[in-house]
Amino acid sequence: PRSIFLTRHGESEYNAINRIGGDAPLTERGRRYAAALRDFFILQKFTDLKIWCSQKIRAAQTAEELKSLFPTEYWKALDEIDAGICEGLTYDDIIQRYPNQSADRERDKYHFRYPSGESYEDVVSRLEPVIMELERQGNILAVSHQAIIRCILAYFYDRPLNELPYIDVPLHSLVKLTPRAYHCDSTVYKFNP
Numbered sequence: 001p002r003s004i005f006l007t008r009h010g011e012s013e014y015n016a017i018n019r020i021g022g023d024a025p026l027t028e029r030g031r032r033y034a035a036a037l038r039d040f041f042i043l044q045k046f047t048d049l050k051i052w053c054s055q056k057i058r059a060a061q062t063a064e065e066l067k068s069l070f071p072t073e074y075w076k077a078l079d080e081i082d083a084g085i086c087e088g089l090t091y092d093d094i095i096q097r098y099p100n101q102s103a104d105r106e107r108d109k110y111h112f113r114y115p116s117g118e119s120y121e122d123v124v125s126r127l128e129p130v131i132m133e134l135e136r137q138g139n140i141l142a143v144s145h146q147a148i149i150r151c152i153l154a155y156f157y158d159r160p161l162n163e164l165p166y167i168d169v170p171l172h173s174l175v176k177l178t179p180r181a182y183h184c185d186s187t188v189y190k191f192n193p
């Protein structure tokens with residue numbers, strides 16, 4: 001059976017100071033995760049693994065050590081949810097500057113669209129071609145972002161849309177999905193880089 005591996009990028013400079021979005025590089029710890037991921041896939045001995053990476057710097061740096069070993073493609077559709085006017089802010093900044101939007105998001109996180117940005121619903125529609133392709137492919141590792149992986153997991157786990165934005169996808173963990181006839185097996189590998 002083939003497997004779909006999903007991971008967020010390693011810790012970025014923005015993760016370390018709680019800022020959302022942006023295009024920050026990895027921290028030292030994030031780079032150690034990239035190295036651990038490379039070692040993991042070397043041990044797995046896949047001959048036919050393909051890597052799909054977002055176009056953000058933090059994701060590209062996470063895949064950097066793997067790209068000489070496996071064919072790698074960079075998909076804009078795997079970029080993190082666009083937080084529009086909130087890009088680069090912390091959640092505290094957002095509450096301070098945009099209390100109404102903040103409350104709206106809490107009420108209906110799936111449909112809330114960041115001004116000049118996206119909602120989870122928007123992300124689900126931009127991921128449609130990615131998911132269709134994932135269904136057809138063999139072994140894939142997707143290196144992407146929290147909101148994106150939530151949407152992909154909700155599809156394979158068949159989770160309701162109102163729960164989708166709350167699926168737990170911590171940094172430095174790797175999910176392995178193995179699609180079966182009527183369900184999907186999953187294993188989570190946790191790293192402590």
Ligand code: F6P
Pocket residue numbers: 015019020021022080081083145146147165
């Ligand atoms: O904080 C990291 C991050 O990937 C942000 O870039 C993104 O806006 C956020 O997580 C998505 O999570 P939530 O929808 O829970 O804010």
